[in-house]
Amino acid sequence: MxxxxxxxxxxxxxxxxxxxxxxxxxxxxxxxxxxxxxxxxxxxxxxxxxxxxxxxxxxYKAFSLTPKGKYPINVCLGTACHVRGGARIMEKIERELGIKRGETSEDLNFSIDEVRCLGCCGLAPVMMIGKDVQGKLSEKTVVPILDQYKK
Ligand code: FES
Structure with a gap:
């Protein structure tokens, strides 16, 4: 410490x-x-x-007693994002990183959580990686985005 x-x-x-x-x-x-x-x-x-x-x-939900990744990923599953395929984006990210929501990757680079509405529904489906908002996601575009944050 x-x-x-x-x-x-x-x-x-x-x-x-x-x-x-x-x-x-x-x-x-x-x-x-x-x-x-x-x-x-x-x-x-x-x-x-x-x-x-x-x-x-x-x-407070914002606090975590377990280690989070250097790049916490918050995938929005609010209504607008859900309608536009947010759940499929979540599953793709889970498969790609080999961890489930609520978990952190072994190298401590990523953790995945779901959130309800990030306040930018016009960009649905949306996720945040660290402080960056990534919108209009598809199963195809999400992988190269994750690659940018890999060590
Ligand atoms: S529902 Fe996803 S940003 Fe609002």
């Missing part, structure tokens, strides 16, 4: 225990997930029981 990174994050918010969500967001941003040892250290440092930190961590 990179302790100095955690110290930096805690210092940013001072002793404000109401800032737990913001602190967890920063930790997630830094590590791509919420590592258990980091949460234990956080609990000690800000004097908040680990149980409370864990309950906040599991309440």
């Amino acid at each position: 990179n302790e100095s990174k955690l110290t930096e994050i805690i210092e940013k918010y001072g002793s404000d225990t109401n800032a737990i969500v913001a602190i967890l967001q920063d930790i997630q941003e830094e590590f791509n997930y919420l590592p258990k040892d980091v949460l234990m250290k956080l609990s000690e440092e800000i004097n908040v029981p680990l149980s409370r930190i864990l309950s906040v961590s599991t309440f």
Whole structure:
């Protein structure tokens, strides 16, 4: 664990225990997930029981207690994307990467999750890879897109 990174994050918010969500967001941003040892250290440092930190961590869907890929893939299965073949795109990505939704690739490069509407239905079917929105997907175009993110 990179302790100095955690110290930096805690210092940013001072002793404000109401800032737990913001602190967890920063930790997630830094590590791509919420590592258990980091949460234990956080609990000690800000004097908040680990149980409370864990309950906040599991309440918000944006947080993950398991490692996420360097490029988290969020495939939209909202109505507009579903109608335009979002489920087939999801299956293609799962086959291509050899992992299922909710899983992370062994090299920690990718993880796959499904989301309901990314707010750009005009581009359906849509996915996000990291911070990039990729729209108007087809089973054909999705593979070269994934290739761009492979190491
Ligand atoms: S339903 Fe997919 S972006 Fe809205």
